[in-house]
């Protein structure tokens with residue numbers, strides 16, 4: 001089965017662009033690049049001959065081990081980084097070789113991170129594979145709030161901006177990171193409360209201003225519904241800023257069940273990890289809600305095997321898509337695919353051994369998750385789906 005899974009091409013439905021590093025990485029810089037932590041003190045300099053780099057976790061250990069195999073060197077951080085630096089001198093060639101090795105053919109990119117934004121063309125030239133975009137609403141809110149002091153002008157321009165964005169073919173939907181600001185417990189649309197909070201938002205673009213953010217999310221949901229495009233909602237953990245107590249997907253249920261949004265297509269980004277069973281349940285009861293397993297793959301390391309098994313306790317096979325949330329270096333996209341495929345293989349083999357399915361069905365599930373669910377779900381908005 002290993003070989004058959006290797007042959008299946010992959011679309012990564014949630015990732016971010018990055019640019020080449022201008023200087024070779026030191027060992028600790030490379031480890032920092034791999035981390036979800038945005039706090040530099042998370043990593044101290046490595047002491048001589050430490051077997052485990054301080055602050056590193058299982059996902060970093062697996063990356064090191066797998067890269068050593070790819071480079072045919074010892075799984076020693078300094079050796080791996082040295083060869084990496086050598087090969088990444090031609091960064092585009094290195095990236096393309098990694099993507100080819102992983103059979104990665106397409107990416108859905110969130111250009112909202114990093115800032116300042118990397119142009120799509122720049123990243124496409126680097127990666128050499130097809131890409132599509134989700135358009136982040138918070139960036140629009142910030143930009144427009146700097147231009148007008150009047151809330152009603154802001155609201156009008158905001159809606160028009162989103163509508164215009166969704167007319168572009170390569171933009172598959174909108175994306176919100178409201179889970180990083182005020183959480184996922186979305187209240188009904190309240191224009192007056194939103195207007196009251198607008199001056200505070202103009203002063204501090206990261207302020208909670210929950211009523212304003214909920215209001216803007218409702219507008220985004222309406223615009224997606226009209227355009228028949230997808231609302232991508234960050235769920236679950238993320239970087240250090242996330243409002244973790246309000247980040248689980250169950251908080252979204254009231255909004256998702258609202259009959260005004262019955263036809264709205266929603267994509268739960270990161271599948272709500274560590275509350276992936278909640279996301280799996282939600283996609284099992286609401287016909288237009290989908291999930292991906294990005295971020296948990298590859299950042300949960302060896303946990304990816306457990307996660308695949310748990311997600312499919314409830315989630316329909318046609319509702320789950322592969323993703324990585326890679327955001328700094330191409331090794332993340334690459335490891336994501338390889339780690340996911342090896343974990344998926346073990347889960348599928350166990351289902352075959354238990355006589356829950358035969359190999360043909362198991363391989364079909366792999367095809368669905370790795371690319372077909374994306375291609376089918378987003379079918380009417382895709383072009384260049386296969387290169």
Ligand SMILES: [Zn+2]
Pocket residue numbers: 014015016110325
């Ligand atoms: Zn992301």
